[in-house]
Amino acid sequence: MFEALSSRLTGVFDKLRRRGALSESDVNDALREVRVALLEADVALPVVKELIARVRERAVGQEVIRSVSPAQQVVKIVHDALVEALGGGAGDDGRRGLDLNAPAPVPVLMVGLQGSGKTTTAAKIALRLRTRERRKVLLASLDVQRPAAQLQLAQLAERAGVTSLPIVAGEGPLAIAARAMDVARRELYDVVILDTAGRLAIDEALMAEAAAVKAATRPHETLLVVDAMTGQDAVNTARAFQEKVGVTGIVMTRVDGDARGGAALSMRAVTGAPIKLLGAGEKLDALEDFHPDRIASRILGMGDIVSLVEKA
Amino acid sequence: ARSTARLTEGITTLFRKRRLDDEALEELEETLIAADLGVAAARRIVEGFRRTRFGKEVTEEEVKAALAEEIAAILAPVARPMPIEPRRRPHVVLVVGVNGTGKTTTIAKLGQQYREQGLSVAFVAGDTFRAAAVEQLQIWGERVGCPVYAPARPGADAAGLAFDALKAAKEAGTEVLLVDTAGRLHNKAALMEELRKIVRVLKRLDPEAPHSVLLTLDATTGQNALQQCKVFKEMVDVTGLAVTKLDGSAKGGVVVALAQEVGLPVHFVGVGERAGDLRPFEARDFARGLLGLD
Ligand SMILES: Nc1nc2c(ncn2[C@@H]2O[C@H](COP(=O)(O)OP(=O)(O)OP(=O)(O)O)[C@@H](O)[C@H]2O)c(=O)[nH]1
Ligand SMILES: Nc1nc2c(ncn2[C@@H]2O[C@H](COP(=O)(O)OP(=O)(O)OP(=O)(O)O)[C@@H](O)[C@H]2O)c(=O)[nH]1
Ligand SMILES: [Mg+2]
Ligand SMILES: [Mg+2]
Numbered sequence: 240m241f242e243a244l245s246s247r248l249t250g251v252f253d254k255l256r257r258r259g260a261l262s263e264s265d266v267n268d269a270l271r272e273v274r275v276a277l278l279e280a281d282v283a284l285p286v287v288k289e290l291i292a293r294v295r296e297r298a299v300g301q302e303v304i305r306s307v308s309p310a311q312q313v314v315k316i317v318h319d320a321l322v323e324a325l326g327g328g329a330g331d332d333g334r335r336g337l338d339l340n341a342p343a344p345v346p347v348l349m350v351g352l353q354g355s356g357k358t359t360t361a362a363k364i365a366l367r368l369r370t371r372e373r374r375k376v377l378l379a380s381l382d383v384q385r386p387a388a389q390l391q392l393a394q395l396a397e398r399a400g401v402t403s404l405p406i407v408a409g410e411g412p413l414a415i416a417a418r419a420m421d422v423a424r425r426e427l428y429d430v431v432i433l434d435t436a437g438r439l440a441i442d443e444a445l446m447a448e449a450a451a452v453k454a455a456t457r458p459h460e461t462l463l464v465v466d467a468m469t470g471q472d473a474v475n476t477a478r479a480f481q482e483k484v485g486v487t488g489i490v491m492t493r494v495d496g497d498a499r500g501g502a503a504l505s506m507r508a509v510t511g512a513p514i515k516l517l518g519a520g521e522k523l524d525a526l527e528d529f530h531p532d533r534i535a536s537r538i539l540g541m542g543d544i545v546s547l548v549e550k551a
Numbered sequence: 552a553r554s555t556a557r558l559t560e561g562i563t564t565l566f567r568k569r570r571l572d573d574e575a576l577e578e579l580e581e582t583l584i585a586a587d588l589g590v591a592a593a594r595r596i597v598e599g600f601r602r603t604r605f606g607k608e609v610t611e612e613e614v615k616a617a618l619a620e621e622i623a624a625i626l627a628p629v630a631r632p633m634p635i636e637p638r639r640r641p642h643v644v645l646v647v648g649v650n651g652t653g654k655t656t657t658i659a660k661l662g663q664q665y666r667e668q669g670l671s672v673a674f675v676a677g678d679t680f681r682a683a684a685v686e687q688l689q690i691w692g693e694r695v696g697c698p699v700y701a702p703a704r705p706g707a708d709a710a711g712l713a714f715d716a717l718k719a720a721k722e723a724g725t726e727v728l729l730v731d732t733a734g735r736l737h738n739k740a741a742l743m744e745e746l747r748k749i750v751r752v753l754k755r756l757d758p759e760a761p762h763s764v765l766l767t768l769d770a771t772t773g774q775n776a777l778q779q780c781k782v783f784k785e786m787v788d789v790t791g792l793a794v795t796k797l798d799g800s801a802k803g804g805v806v807v808a809l810a811q812e813v814g815l816p817v818h819f820v821g822v823g824e825r826a827g828d829l830r831p832f833e834a835r836d837f838a839r840g841l842l843g844l845d
Contacts (some may be wrong), residue, residue, distance in 0.1 A: 245606060275590050278584060278589075278590050279590060279774055280587065280774075281773035281774055281775070283585070284581060284584055284585045295656070302812075345789070352771065352796075352799065353651075353653075353796060354651025354652065354653065354769065355651065355798075355823070356650075356651065378636070384824065385687070386686070386687045386690035386691055386694075387683040387684075387686040387689075387690055387826070388683075388687075389685040390682075390683040390686050391681075391682045391684075391687070392682075392684035393683075394682035394683055395682045398682070420588040439796075439800070440799065440800055441800050441801040443797060466651070466769075466771070466772075468649070468769075468771075468772045468773060468775045468776075469771050469773060469775025469776065470771060470772055470801065470804075470805065471584070471585050471586065471587050471773060471801075471804075472587070472771050472799070472800055472801035472802075474802040475801075476771075479800075487798065493649075493736065495651065495736060495738075495739075495740055495780060496649070496736040496737075496775065497737075497738045497775065497776035498773070498774075499774075499775075499777075501773070502773070520679070521680075
């Protein structure tokens with residue numbers, strides 16, 4: 240998995256004499272390569288810096304275990320640090336997925352930038368809850384911005400075999416949310432998934448609207464839906480949604496692509512919220528559980544890391 | 552008051568002279584990396600800068616402006632408008648790209664622009680796959696005054712629809728035909744093959760069609776954009792890009808790496824969700840935006 244980064248690091252260490260322990264300058268050379276690898280995987284710069292600092296601390300002075308090369312050893316330290324930063328490692332209770340442990344109907348709010356995959360993910364979650372957990376789910380679209388957004392969710396709900404809130408033309412997001420909760424209470428739904436319009440982190444009015452919806456419905460989960468291809472802006476997006484709306488979990492979509500997905504690390508670092516689910520396709524069953532070690536491997540090693548690093 | 556304070560602070564650091572040393576250059580490199588240029592492109596640009604200006608006393612404002620000019624020079628060759636030849640009746644524009652990048656919205660924006668120029672324009676709702684994609688384009692068509700060729704039933708063959716639409720548009724003497732397609736990831740071979748099929752089928756009616764193949768690229772995309780562009784270009788001969796969602800906080804810096812490594816023309820930038828929110832790509836404005844200059 241980490242062959243590419245390892246061989247690159249082996250190159251760095253080959254120039255050095257074997258010593259008892261990794262010196263500061265050995266580690267610095269290696270960490271320069273790690274930095275490039277992480278940046279090419281779209282981990283945001285401030286997050287890379289923090290991570291590198293943590294790795295440096297752990298790597299300096301480490302005895303080089305005779306059977307393992309220093310390169311492998313640094314890769315392992317980096318990988319472990321990534322896994323921890325992604326929510327795994329010590330202290331990870333292994334619980335993944337949504338927390339729906341609240342009195343029914345449990346509201347779940349979907350938020351994120353335009354086109355990140357909110358509507359599709361809402362339907363995927365609904366399908367999963369219906370089939371795996373036998374929950375009665377209501378889907379409601381609060382998106383009065385994008386043309387045919389409400390119809391999109393209605394069609395997806397039908398495919399998922401769940402009910403969607405009837406569309407009332409001209410109704411605003413807050414009114415739709417209130418109606419959804421009302422219907423859910425009267426008709427004894429277990430979960431209500433509220434899909435919202437895509438919004439930019441810097442759009443004050445729309446961010447305030449999302450906060451108002453949240454205040455009115457008090458969702459048990461507020462999921463920030465982000466595209467796995469997101470670059471450095473992940474930190475700005477995450478910070479804004481966390482500060483202005485508050486998120487309880489992250490869903491990363493389009494992991495079926497070949498992006499390395501460094502945004503997962505950025506988002507997690509900034510919000511502190513766990514990554515709960517992954518979107519891995521356009522079909523409604525393409526929803527996966529999150530495994531910190533797999534994403535860590537992907538960030539470090541998947542794809543053509545050697546040529547990326549060599550071009551640098 | 553907070554923003555005023557921040558502004559003043561920004562301006563004072565901006566105007567304080569400082570030696571352009573290693574540390575200062577590293578900060579510049581980081582500014583570029585944080586704007587998604589990628590390590591390689593950021594280094595290349597800052598290294599060029601080091602050779603000519605190292606050790607000079609400069610203000611941050613001067614240094615950023617000069618760096619912006621340098622980047623603008625890299626972008627200038629790709630900053631080109633999308634050529635449209637209405638006499639082709641129709642000039643066919645195929646719009647392609649990864650899911651959710653803004654294809655359908657960009658078609659609406661283009662439709663509005665060409666209508667304002669007095670051209671006859673029609674849309675093809677070639678995304679027969681995604682839920683309510685056809686209806687989305689139909690609503691846009693109504694708003695901007697462009698008729699829409701839609702599939703007879705959901706899930707119909709997109710290539711078949713494109714063929715029928717081009718045939719009808721030829722008969723109607725339509726000047727510009729904008730073809731929407733389903734979003735697809737470049738690493739999905741079967742989906743890319745479907746796109747090639749649309750191109751093949753169009754060529755049966757007009758060997759030169761599609762006359763333009765516009766790839767939409769989301770400005771929030773990081774380094775994966777390079778892969779997207781390379782694969783789409785190879786598979787369907789992309790002729791140019793539209794960079795969408797530049798109204799957000801993402802700066803779209805990967806376009807600089809693209810200019811150097813792929814060299815595709817960049818025609819437009821999308822700056823909002825409304826039909827009027829499309830602008831020509833301007834190298835200088837874009838470069839200054841990357842450095843936080845306006
Ligand atoms: N390949 C892939 N495509 C996805 C995934 N999730 C969503 N999509 C696609 O991405 C596009 C956008 O998805 P939507 O669910 O409409 O995104 P959204 O966030 O609701 O968009 P707005 O409401 O416009 O902000 C659609 O074409 C989806 O089919 C995924 O995990 N993988
Ligand atoms: N802020 C902003 N939003 C945009 C821009 N262009 C498109 N969008 C939004 O991005 C989302 C996706 O746009 P679409 O046009 O549906 O994207 P698409 O590529 O057709 O998506 P699929 O067909 O699902 O692959 C919608 O919510 C649009 O309103 C832009 O320039 N700025
Ligand atoms: Mg949506
Ligand atoms: Mg579309």
